[in-house]
Amino acid sequence: MKNIFFGIAVAAVSFTACNSGNNASNENSSSNTDTAHSAMQHDHTEAKNTASINGIVAGYLQLKNALTADNGKDAANSGNAIVSTVTDVDTTAFAQQQKKTWDDVIDDIKEHAEHIGENGDKIEHQREHFDLLSKDMYDLVKAFGSGQTLYQDFCPMYNDNKGATWLSETKEIKNPYLGKKMPACGTVKEEIK
Numbered sequence: 697m698k699n700i701f702f703g704i705a706v707a708a709v710s711f712t713a714c715n716s717g718n719n720a721s722n723e724n725s726s727s728n729t730d731t732a733h734s735a736m737q738h739d740h741t742e743a744k745n746t747a748s749i750n751g752i753v754a755g756y757l758q759l760k761n762a763l764t765a766d767n768g769k770d771a772a773n774s775g776n777a778i779v780s781t782v783t784d785v786d787t788t789a790f791a792q793q794q795k796k797t798w799d800d801v802i803d804d805i806k807e808h809a810e811h812i813g814e815n816g817d818k819i820e821h822q823r824e825h826f827d828l829l830s831k832d833m834y835d836l837v838k839a840f841g842s843g844q845t846l847y848q849d850f851c852p853m854y855n856d857n858k859g860a861t862w863l864s865e866t867k868e869i870k871n872p873y874l875g876k877k878m879p880a881c882g883t884v885k886e887e888i889k
Contacts, residue, residue: 749840751781756833757865763826763872768819775812782806797839801832823873827860834863837888848886
């Protein structure tokens, strides 16, 4: 009789041990699944946040290319496109630091784009605002990414040799401040991925 009770006790302990091992395994599996799901959500949110500023970046690059070609009218159209794109951005999914950067730069981005849009016949005035816009766009791209490789370029001659930066989608220098007069003036300061 003792042997039967001893056998039942051993079986019960073994069963309990196996079952709790399965629970630990299930908990680890659940934890790993939660971590993977959280990472996927984070990646999806970052991709969505980058996508939300892609229209602003695209408008900025079109603006840069118009100024490079000394085309104030196209620059104005691009400035207006930036303004309309800014108003359509959904900021609810932004991370805290992204939201802070957005709040710090977006009013200035909108203001400079508006000035550029309103002054299609005053390309030098557009370039002054483009200089200021480029600084804010750099901050925006650094906080959100852009989904593409960009280059921060520098022209040492603009603004009475004080210089100015801009963002470009190509490594080749195409200067928006000096346009056709000196299209290759400048250097790449940073590659932004």
